[in-house]
Amino acid sequence: MSPLRLALVALVLAAPLAVWPVAAETPTARPAVAQPAVAIDGARLRLEVVSNGRPPMVQEMVLVRVRGFYTIPIALTKLEVPPMEGFRVLTIGREHWAEAQEDGIQGRAMEQTLALFPQASGRLTIPPIVQHLTVFDTAGKRVEVAIATAATTLEVAAPTVAAGTWWLPARRLTLTETWSEPPEALAIGRPVRRTVTLEAEGVTDDQLPPPPKLAAAGLIVFSEAPERRTVISAEPKGKKGEALRQSLPRPGRLAVVEGRDGPIGRIVYSWAVRPVSGAPAELPEISIPWFDTEAGEMRMAVLPARTVAFRQAGRSLEELERDIGLTARPMTPVSRTPGDLALAALAFLTAATATTALLRRRLVPAGGPLSRFMGKLRDGWARRRARRALRRGDDATAWRLTAGLATPADVAAREAIERRLFGAGGGRP
Known part of the structure; x- marks a missing residue:
């Protein structure tokens, strides 16, 4: 092979090796992202901080106004407020649009108010606020553009109150x-x-x-x-x-x-x-x-x-409480006669007797086993008392006690008592 051919072969083999490192180091192509401009021809946006002539303090409301001025026709608009580190953000009302004039140029103006509440002292940054616009170009076609405010730095002072005091x-x-x-x-x-x-x-x-x-x-x-x-x-x-x-x-x-x-x-x-x-x-x-x-x-x-306090209407609170029973009334001594005591004892015995009879009627139904058992106890008690009366020679008491007894022995004993009391004929009063 001639020297010329050898040189051509070497060049062909070395070409991929020469290109490979360059291809490896080239980044992947990405679509370009349009960064919002501070202003474009016919549209600009700015941020104004309403100041009290001193640095604001932590949690103090800071009003900022986003103002825009436009001399180009606008089809759509959208204001984008980004997250703000170190601030709480509230939007006040809606965007206000009106005819305006700046630097002798007639156009339309937009204003949006925001309330910022710094949450820490020191130097805080208000990031750019972006406005997305859909405008018409010279050919009458819609074009989407974005403008933004410049970043703004805000110095925030610390509260001047003692520890533990509510800061308002x-x-x-x-x-x-x-x-x-x-x-x-x-x-x-x-x-x-x-x-x-x-x-x-x-x-x-x-x-x-x-x-x-x-x-x-x-x-x-x-x-x-x-x-x-x-x-x-x-x-x-x-x-x-x-x-x-x-x-x-x-x-x-x-x-x-x-x-x-x-x-x-x-x-x-x-x-x-x-x-x-x-x-x-x-x-x-x-x-x-x-x-x-x-x-x-x-x-x-x-x-x-x-x-x-309570309003006083002639009587004190203690008197009213005593009248409605909230406090105990003092006891006053009352003279008691023997007749009053006897009357009270009679009333007590009457109530006790009525209560006993009612309870017996409710607790011992007639004809039941308990009633029969109580009847046997009552008859035995009458026989014992009759025998004691006979031993004393009191035939009249024994005759009254055996009046309710019905057994043959009880009937025979009662008839014997009657013959002694009323004679052989058994006459009764």
Whole structure:
């Protein structure tokens, strides 16, 4: 084989070996994923944080507004809020669209409000929020694009309260109470119901504190399970009809009402209170500390102490209890005459006799074995008493005792007694 042919054969055999390492190191081809752009021609999206002029604190509501401006025709739109590590997120109302002008350019604007609740102090990052758009290109065809906000960093401060104090940052807080009856003039024997309502703006109901302890000497207090509720308040925008359509949308997990942007948390505490004596009792005041996020300072919501007492209507509680039998009346000495004692003894014997006869009739039915046995015992007892009377010479008593005896010997003995008493003819009285 010529040298030229040998070179060609070697080149053909070495070609696969030369290509193999390159093919092995080449990654598998994957479809390209379009990353959302911060802005495109005719559409841009930005995020604005509503600030109070200071760093927000842990669990304090932070309002952020996602704003978009568009000069291109849009067929469909969808806002995607990603999971945010370190935040609780609530969507406030629906997207608000309106005609707008920016930098002298006429277009349409979109606004969506979110409420963020940081759960830790330090530097937290709000990730980009993406908006998916279906727009028309120059040829009139639909094209899907995505734009996003830039990532935003938020500095969060730690609460400035002592350990063990309930931390409650709110924009506004109200504490009210109602009583089913005036607590200082209760009816005897009737408990009163006390209801305390706590409502705060800018918090959810699970941020509100548990029921305060309510106890006082001289009172029995039963606590009931609190009732919690959260509604979303959405600020009206534009005309009244448009505002209602935008801020009071279809019902969801939380009801939506008209007001300032943000949630409104509410909790209702209830107790049943009943005095145990006629002396007035005093319930202690209820105080709830909270942080005013608009003023940036701690405040205290207080309900004053209340006096609980019965109303006096001429008679004291002890007298009323004695009259209805709740307490023992004192015994007053009463003089007893011999006639009263005899009358009481006669009444007792009459009742005992009637009870004995009734029990005998119920327990010993006539004609039964027990009745016959009792009759034999009664006859034996009469014979013994008759014999003792005869030994004493008392024929009259023996004759009366043998009146109910029916055996032949008893009949013969009775006839002998009659002959002695009434003569040979046996005459009887």
